[in-house]
Amino acid sequence: MVSGVCTGLAEHLGVRVTQVRVVMVLLATLSGAGVALYAALWAFTSSTPAQSSPGPSAPATSSTSASSGSAATDHRERRRGVALAVLGVVGSVLSFMVTTATGLHVIVPVVIVALGAGLVWQQYDGGGRGSPRSVFDWARVTAGATLVVVGLAVVVLGQVELAALRSSLLAVVATLVGVGLLSVPVGLRLWRSLEEERAARIREAERSDIASHLHDSVLQTLALIQKRSDDPAQVARLARRQERELRQWLFGAGSRMSSGAATVAGAVEVMIGDVEDVYGLRVDQVVVGGDGPVGDAEDAVLGAVREALVNVAKHAGVDTADVFVENDGRVLSAFVRDRGRGFDPDAVDGDRHGLAQSIRHRVESRGGTVRVRSTLGRGTEIGIEMPLEGE
Known part of the structure; x- marks a missing residue:
């Protein structure tokens, strides 16, 4: 129902997808072990494009069970899957609260963060669509990121006193300002070194270009003039042509x-x-x-x-x-x-x-x-x- 993990497992094991989902729900009631297993399988197993989908809104990475029948059967299976998914989430939350004595003020933000991460993962899954292209894709990514930020902020702010947080922020800011002031001379020296190195590279490249051009033009022409020194007309012609080429290059x-x-x-x-x-x-x-x-x-x-x-x-x-x-x-x-x-x-x-x-x-x-x-x-x-x- 989320990313096709249960459907893929059912097809791989040769069993019905409902059976795999029931097992995931039972595992989810063990302090959320089923949710962790589902997330791990989603993250670490490669997905393949679906041959067909069990419902009109099923993800493209979902596999289809060989026993998929008519549209009515698919609809009933989808409703059953949604019910099992909700049951698994509720069971994992209740079991986690019972075993860890943690209240809803921690569980709810964690669930919100998980939902947001799931939305973003669904968009950027290796077998999915990749980068957002449509308005719906951007809305999905934005909503997921917002849920993650809000959930983390609630968890962090709930554990920190505002007065202490302000003092901590002032201390961090003062530390950063001090580090910045102390690092200004080092940064300026590094910048000057980089500029000097860049200027040296430019000068070296220019010298190399000049040497190459002089070798290919002037020195070659002088060698020809030495060989044909007994022909004044030819020497004058070579000198004129080299003068013209050198003037063009210099200008x-x-x-x-x-x-x-x-x-x-x-x-x-x-x-x-x-x-x-x-x-x-x-x-x-x-x-x-x-x-x-x-x-x-x-x-x-x-x-x-x-x-x-x-x-x-x-x-x-x-x-x-x-x-x-x-x-x-x-x-x-x-x-x-x-x-x-x-x-x-x-x-x-x-x-x-x-x-x-x-x-x-x-x-x-x-x-x-x-x-x-x-x-x-x-x-x-x-x-x-x-x-x-x-x-």
């Missing part, structure tokens, strides 16, 4: 230099790195203003900038160039400048499509403008302006 994730190719600043960085690695051209870049995603307009400007840098690497006769990119929210501007040999834009052959198609047409087809200023012997500057729609 950190919040810098524009490591913002990724998904934004204008990141795309400029990736594009310039590609040009430097492929063509051996050193590019000094400056990116100012706002940053944003790369759309069609931004992609056209970046493609024109890359083509201009490629022209510098092929035709200007220099190994350096400057790139300036500015986004003021309305117009994306880009300038590519070199101090090379220069050229006359009007004298460019018609079959040379680098400036006409890859730069002018790419930008102007998106609504932008291209301005070319070049002086023989003094270099070239290409200015690009692209209006940003919807900004």
Whole structure:
């Protein structure tokens, strides 16, 4: 009736469940021995899910006797079980009072505590539902905990005088305050030690990261430079790439230099790195203003900038160039400048499509403008302006 212990025993022994319940009632009249036995079997034996239940409200952990018949038989058996359970509780209380000369002021709180513990155990039984999920489950757990607390409080307060209890509480509080005051220096010293240890771990981790990065990047590049010291162009290319990677690492994730190719600043960085690695051209870049995603307009400007840098690497006769990119929210501007040999834009052959198609047409087809200023012997500057729609 409570957790299926008698039903499980009856099924295991092959007898009727009423016989087992009668034995439990008789044992309960022996100073509550039957109640203790029932609780011990409930606590220390594993429960299995029921195949069926003897009544509509029987616990899920109850087993069903093989002789369970119709609904009327189940109802009569359940009523008989409730009567036996009540008889067992009453008999255990009376026998306990007679054998120990203890009054109801102790027995009743103990029964209340037992009922509360039973409610909580029924919810958290290993074969039961486990953690509360429904309102009924929470009500069961809350009621059980309340009964346990109230029963224990009645037992304790009934044995203690209030005046002595107040003096005891004051003594306990004073002792705790004294212990707290004495332990403050020790606690502060322990806290400082923990903070110092934490800071030391952080510093050690940072040193380890720095050492790993320097070994994987700078030291490896220096070893390559030593092996290829007879090739100045290759040495310069390796040094430029390592400088760019080291700058990105030092500036950190919040810098524009490591913002990724998904934004204008990141795309400029990736594009310039590609040009430097492929063509051996050193590019000094400056990116100012706002940053944003790369759309069609931004992609056209970046493609024109890359083509201009490629022209510098092929035709200007220099190994350096400057790139300036500015986004003021309305117009994306880009300038590519070199101090090379220069050229006359009007004298460019018609079959040379680098400036006409890859730069002018790419930008102007998106609504932008291209301005070319070049002086023989003094270099070239290409200015690009692209209006940003919807900004």
